[in-house]
Amino acid sequence: MLKTALLHKTGPQVAQEIHACIGCNECLLVCPALAEPITIDVLNRETLSGTISAPVARFARSCYQCGACVAPCPVGLHRDAMMMLIKVRLLRSARES
Amino acid sequence: MSKSSKELPDTAASWRNEKGYPWLFLHIRHTWGVGLVVTLVVIAISGAFYLWYSQSGNDTSPDSTAGLGYAVIGTIFFILAALLYSLRRRSRRRAIGHLNVVLNWHVFFAAMGLVVLFMHSFGHFEAISGTYALFGMVILTISGLVGRTLDHFLPRLIAGEVDKVLTLQGDDRIEVVSQELQAIVVYNTQEMRGFRVEDPLRAGVPTGSPIPTPGSPPSATNGQSLGTPWDLAYISLEATQQELDRAAPRHRFIPDKKSALTRPGALMPGAEEQISELQDMHHAMQREQFYRYLIRYWRMLHITLAFITTGLITWHIIFALNLMLPRVFH
Numbered sequence: 069m070l071k072t073a074l075l076h077k078t079g080p081q082v083a084q085e086i087h088a089c090i091g092c093n094e095c096l097l098v099c100p101a102l103a104e105p106i107t108i109d110v111l112n113r114e115t116l117s118g119t120i121s122a123p124v125a126r127f128a129r130s131c132y133q134c135g136a137c138v139a140p141c142p143v144g145l146h147r148d149a150m151m152m153l154i155k156v157r158l159l160r161s162a163r164e165s
Numbered sequence: 166m167s168k169s170s171k172e173l174p175d176t177a178a179s180w181r182n183e184k185g186y187p188w189l190f191l192h193i194r195h196t197w198g199v200g201l202v203v204t205l206v207v208i209a210i211s212g213a214f215y216l217w218y219s220q221s222g223n224d225t226s227p228d229s230t231a232g233l234g235y236a237v238i239g240t241i242f243f244i245l246a247a248l249l250y251s252l253r254r255r256s257r258r259r260a261i262g263h264l265n266v267v268l269n270w271h272v273f274f275a276a277m278g279l280v281v282l283f284m285h286s287f288g289h290f291e292a293i294s295g296t297y298a299l300f301g302m303v304i305l306t307i308s309g310l311v312g313r314t315l316d317h318f319l320p321r322l323i324a325g326e327v328d329k330v331l332t333l334q335g336d337d338r339i340e341v342v343s344q345e346l347q348a349i350v351v352y353n354t355q356e357m358r359g360f361r362v363e364d365p366l367r368a369g370v371p372t373g374s375p376i377p378t379p380g381s382p383p384s385a386t387n388g389q390s391l392g393t394p395w396d397l398a399y400i401s402l403e404a405t406q407q408e409l410d411r412a413a414p415r416h417r418f419i420p421d422k423k424s425a426l427t428r429p430g431a432l433m434p435g436a437e438e439q440i441s442e443l444q445d446m447h448h449a450m451q452r453e454q455f456y457r458y459l460i461r462y463w464r465m466l467h468i469t470l471a472f473i474t475t476g477l478i479t480w481h482i483i484f485a486l487n488l489m490l491p492r493v494f495h
Contacts, residue, residue: 075453076327079335097259100268103194105261116335125183126192132316133323133460136254155186155324156331162185 077149079116085145086112095137095147101130115150120157128154186321196266200273207277211235215284225287227295228489235285236485240478242278243302246271247471272309279306294481301474308467315463319456326453330446339446346439353436 077085091108106123114124128151137147218231226232250271253264279302290296332338 075450075457076323076330078331078337082335093261096261098254098264099261100254100264103192103197103262103265119182120184122183129186129190129321130192132320133457134316134464152320152324152327153335155320156328158184158186159321159324159328160333162187165184 076152077146079153082150082153083116085150086115088143089145090143092142094140094142095145098136098140099131099147100134100136101132102127103130111150115154120154120161124154125158127151128158131155186324188318188321194265197269200269204273204277208280211238211281211284219287227286227289228485229287232285232287235281239278239282239285240482242274242281243478246274246278247475249274272313275306275309279303294477294484298474298477298481301470301477305467305470305474308463308470312463312467315460319460323453323456326449326456329449339443342439342442342446346436346443349436349439 089108089112091112093108096102096106096108096111104123104126106127110121111124111127114120120128131148131151133148133152135148138145141147214231215235219225223229223231227236250267253267282299282302286295286299290299330338332341
């Protein structure tokens with residue numbers, strides 16, 4: 069049986085990371101799932117709350133949690149965990165509608 | 166308008182609120198379509214030439230002119246598939262979205278290489294190095310396709326599991342439910358303490374208390390000593406010592422064996438739902454971990470297979486050159 073560990077991040081933790089983001093775009097530059105140009109500030113703004121635009125939703129669905137975005141981040145943030153939160157929001161929005 | 170502002174998705178259409186996470190989402194980009202068309206064209210041309218060449222009575226062996234042509238083209242495709250993506254990932258010259266384009270070409274080149282190298286074999290699948298190399302490539306390509314499929318579905322499964330362990334506000338639900346459970350346990354513990362019998366000596370109860378103490382002579386409720394012989398107890402209307410003990414507060418929570426109170430958790434009403442929720446969340450986290458392991462280790466398997474296939478191809482090329490070079494020079 070697998071020993072469980074908290075692999076995802078909670079909303080407050082993601083909020084902290086978004087506030088710490090310096091907007092260098094390194095995570096987006098190394099992402100193999102991102103197929104269209106989006107800006108880091110748009111992504112950060114839509115991660116926690118508010119509307120999710122079509123490009124960000126497409127990016128979130130395409131993200132396959134490979135973790136390539138984590139190593140290049142100069143401040144050690146976890147973009148994959150932020151993307152997971154958008155995925156959860158998309159999932160919940162489907163249930164609500 | 167500059168090129169960069171053209172590329173940004175600031176149009177009204179793109180800003181509408183996007184909802185839902187379907188299982189079979191497919192975002193077809195222009196570059197993906199171009200890659201698919203090129204792949205189909207290359208396969209169609211190779212296939213048409215294969216049919217024409219086979220039916221024209223030419224030499225259909227892997228080391229014939231056409232067979233060697235297929236071998237060279239297929240190997241080039243495979244080298245491109247292997248090198249383009251891995252080199253681009255390590256490159257310093259990067260732009261947003263380019264790695265995705267290269268990843269798509271990695272898949273298309275692998276598909277083209279596999280089909281062309283199949284044609285190179287001309288249906289000869291003897292137990293020789295070329296066959297092993299071809300089978301290695303087949304397994305490698307299948308592992309890549311399975312990996313892409315896992316990359317498509319597993320993150321959605323992970324999102325479903327994460328959804329179970331986060332509250333609507335995004336907080337940790339395990340923490341919330343644990344606090345509720347703790348509150349229930351504390352409340353029930355206080356309820357139980359409410360029935361505890363205090364030590365009569367500490368509480369200042371007079372010595373003539375009806376509650377028997379160890380070593381003291383048995384007494385009835387009125388404080389009268391129970392000094393009567395044992396056989397007279399059967400005809401006495403007074404409560405026996407056992408009946409008095411059963412009524413004492415300290416024994417009120419001792420149920421008999423058939424009582425509903427003997428069920429596990431019966432003395433902790435309200436806690437079962439929380440414990441069940443915690444178990445569900447524990448299982449959800451285990452599944453999340455398993456899906457993440459599957460994504461990671463499938464990628465490692467694909468890379469390992471790539472190294473093994475490269476070795477088999479190298480072995481086959483050396484073997485083929487050993488056969489062909491003496492023929493060329495003599």
